[in-house]
Amino acid sequence: MTISAAPRRVGLFGGAFDPPHVAHVALVNAAVSQLALDELRVLPTGHAWHKTRTLSPVEHRLAMANLAFAGLERVVLDTRETRRNGPSYTVDSLREIQLEQPGAELFLVIGEDQARALTTWHEWEEIPKLAIICVATRTYSARAEGQFIAPKAWKSRFCMLQMPLLSVSATDIRSRIASHQGVVPLVGEPVARYIDQHHLYQTA
Ligand code: ATP
Secondary structure (H helix, E strand, O other): OOOOOOOOEEEEEEEOOOOOOHHHHHHHHHHHHHOOOOEEEEEEOOEOOOOOOOOOOHHHHHHHHHHHHOOOOOEEEOOHHHHOOOEOOHHHHHHHHHHHOOOOEEEEEEEHHHHHOHHHOOOHHHHHHHOEEEEEOOOHHHHHOOOOOOOHHHHHHEEEEOOOOOOOOHHHHHHHHHOOOOOHHHHOHHHHHHHHHOOOOOOO
């Protein structure tokens, strides 16, 4: 008798992480435990086609992601998108990881704002075929409204993550730094120290 092993459960969590903050870490922890992931790959974006501002240099974003996510169990920093020429498309990363880990069940972890914009993503209709999309709500109103409404045909390929609503954003953190306010509670001590040492986000 052959006993087939359960498929490996692999999560992907992409972002600019400019800088990474406590809501990112909370989301990662929620995903690993609630989805029973064997591994969660954190993917800092290279060229973020959907952001209008120029991102901080990749070496800073990688160093901060390392500080923010290092030591979290089952979490791996995956730098592939920062090494890719041209725009960072999630669908490309999903396809690559599927080839690297055949048979694995993939989970794409995103915040609610990204979920709402999903239909603007490159080859968006391919994404639910490759991964189950797991959404964390970001605002009180979204939770009150019954949260993110997945397109009908995709219902079985979506799930919601339960995590406390944290209104923190990287945008707010950058503007706090530019106006000389402390951000340690929002990014943690190691990232705050890195930002300070490298004089990041000094101007709004
Ligand atoms: P910015 O303010 O610069 O747009 P951000 O805070 O949204 O940045 P990103 O690096 O763009 O951070 O986000 C990476 C992922 O984390 C996205 O899927 C985003 O929706 C999610 N995310 C960010 N902040 C939160 C939050 N407070 N609650 C839930 N998800 C979040």
